[in-house]
Amino acid sequence: MKQGLWNRETVALMTFAALLPLGTFWLWFEGTDMLVRLFMTLLVIAVWQLIFMLARAQSPSFSCLVTALAIAMLAPEELGVFGLTFGISFGVVMGELVFGGWGRNVVNPATVALAFLGFGFPAAPWPVAEVPVAWAAIPAAILGTTLGVMPAALVMTTVLLGAVAASTGILAEPIVQAAGIVLVLLVADPVTSAATTLGRCLHGALYVALVTLFGLGWSGAAPFQIAVAAALLSSLAAPSFDELAMKLWVHHRRRRHGRT
Numbered sequence: 001m002k003q004g005l006w007n008r009e010t011v012a013l014m015t016f017a018a019l020l021p022l023g024t025f026w027l028w029f030e031g032t033d034m035l036v037r038l039f040m041t042l043l044v045i046a047v048w049q050l051i052f053m054l055a056r057a058q059s060p061s062f063s064c065l066v067t068a069l070a071i072a073m074l075a076p077e078e079l080g081v082f083g084l085t086f087g088i089s090f091g092v093v094m095g096e097l098v099f100g101g102w103g104r105n106v107v108n109p110a111t112v113a114l115a116f117l118g119f120g121f122p123a124a125p126w127p128v129a130e131v132p133v134a135w136a137a138i139p140a141a142i143l144g145t146t147l148g149v150m151p152a153a154l155v156m157t158t159v160l161l162g163a164v165a166a167s168t169g170i171l172a173e174p175i176v177q178a179a180g181i182v183l184v185l186l187v188a189d190p191v192t193s194a195a196t197t198l199g200r201c202l203h204g205a206l207y208v209a210l211v212t213l214f215g216l217g218w219s220g221a222a223p224f225q226i227a228v229a230a231a232l233l234s235s236l237a238a239p240s241f242d243e244l245a246m247k248l249w250v251h252h253r254r255r256r257h258g259r260t
Contacts (some may be wrong), residue, residue, distance in 0.1 A: 002006070002016060008061065008063075008076060008102060008103045009061060010064050011149055011190055012061055012062040012063040012065070012066060013062050013065075013147045013148045014104065014149045015063075015144065015150075015190060016062065016065040016066050016069070016147075017067050017143070018140055018143035018147055018149060018150065018215055019066065019069060019140050019142035019144075019184065019185065021136045021139045021140050021143070022067050022069075022073075022133065022136045022137055022139075022140040022181065022184065022254075024077065025130075025133045025135075026073055026133050026137035027133055028033055029130045029132060029133055030130075033080065034072065034073075037072045037075075037084075038068060038069065038072040038173050040081070040084070040085075041064070041071050041072045041075075041084070041088055042068040043161075044070055044085050044089060044092075045064040045067055045088065045092050046060070046064060046086045047057075048092050048093055048097060049061070049092075049097070050090060051067075051135075052097045052101070053055050056107065058097065058100065058101050059101070061101060061102045061103075063096075063102035064180070064252045065098075066110075066185075067091075067092065067109050067110045068095075069112050069185070070108075070110035070114075070186060071087075071088055071110050071114065073181070073185065073204070074110070074114050074127065074129070074181075074182065074185065074186075074224050074228060075113070075114060075117055075127075075134075076117055076118065076121055076124035076125060076127075077109060077125050077126070077127055078124050078125060078169050079117065079123060079124050079227075082165065082208075083117070083120075083121055083124075084117075085190070087113050087114075087116050087117035087120065087121075088113050089208075090112070091109045091110060091111075091113020091114070091116055092109045092113065093111030093151075094112060095107050095108065095109035095110075095111070095113065096109035097109075101112040102190055102191060104193065104241060105191060105192060106239075107192055107232070107235050107236065108189045108191075108192045108231075108235060110185065110186060110236060111186045111231050112185075112232075113141070114228045115229065115232045116230060118225055118228060118229070120177070126176070126222035126223075126224045126225050127161050127224060128222075128223075129174065129177045129178050129224065131177065134177035134178075134180055134181055134198065135179070137180040137181050137184050140184045140249040141155050141159075141183070141184050144184060144188060149190050149196070150184065150188040150190065151188060151190070151193050151200045152186065153197050153200035153201050153204070154187070154188055154193055154194065154200035154201070154204040155183065155184075155188055155204070156204075157200070157201045157203075157204030157205055157208075158183055158187070158204035158205075158207055158208055161204065161205055161208040161209075162176060162179060162180070162208050163213070165208060165211075165212050169214060170212055170215075170216070170253070171211065171215050172215065172223075174223045175186040175211065175215045175223045175227070177223065177225060178222075178223035178224045178226065178227045179207075179208075179211045179223075179226075179230070179233045181224075181227070182224065182227035182228060182231050184206070186228070186231040186233070186235075187203075187204075187207050187231045189235075192235050192238065193235070193238055194238040194239075194241045194242050194245075194253040195242050196206075196241070196242050196245035196246065197245070198241070198248070199240075199241035199242040199244070200243035200246045202234075202241040202245075203234055203238050203241055205232065205239070206233075206234045206237055207230050209231035210229070210234055211227060211230045211234055214226040214229060214230060226248075
């Protein structure tokens with residue numbers, strides 16, 4: 001049987017292609033140091049994929065490009081080689097590979113790695129989003145939704161509610177910028193985001209609500225730290241949102257067509 005063009009590797013490559021504007025602007029403004037960090041992150045992920053391929057016959061995936069870009073962009077700074085390697089390893093192994101690889105994971109491995117680094121190294125400073133880099137998240141979101149690798153309902157709900165929160169002055173501008181970057185890198189993951197239209201809307205709404213809550217009540221937290229924490233908690237709730245959407249759909253069908 002011939003395999004079709006649309007498979008998990010196609011989705012991974014198209015997701016990476018959608019994120020290229022964001023990654024290009026980030027490297028342009030941050031310089032060669034971040035290029036070295038990106039290469040190191042990609043190398044660590046590739047080594048773990050090779051280990052699981054040899055130990056469990058688990059095929060590697062181009063999703064390592066997306067994961068590496070997200071971790072390299074958002075991870076706290078001044079961690080050292082050991083700290084960064086340890087955090088990457090924990091996130092990739094516990095967040096993805098133990099579940100059978102990309103496409104079977106419950107949470108985004110980059111989100112797990114970043115949350116682990118944030119809690120494990122609380123004194124490490126988080127990066128600051130440059131304004132042009134934050135603006136580059138817009139073409140990334142447009143490309144992702146156009147190519148079909150980012151859920152449009154989730155992205156649109158997040159953008160609309162985030163714009164309302166920003167226009168009313170509830171969210172500070174640095175938090176809005178960080179939340180936009182985290183949206184395209186972590187929240188709009190085609191694997192771990194909600195799968196139903198209602199679930200995606202609720203997922204985006206919860207993400208904005210958590211960013212707003214943490215932005216108002218989490219004193220001393222960096223913008224990226226706030227956005228990553230909101231991304232982790234909202235992604236954990238995504239399966240519940242899908243279950244709710246399916247129950248509502250079944251209830252509607254039974255009311256309309258009667259029990260079967």
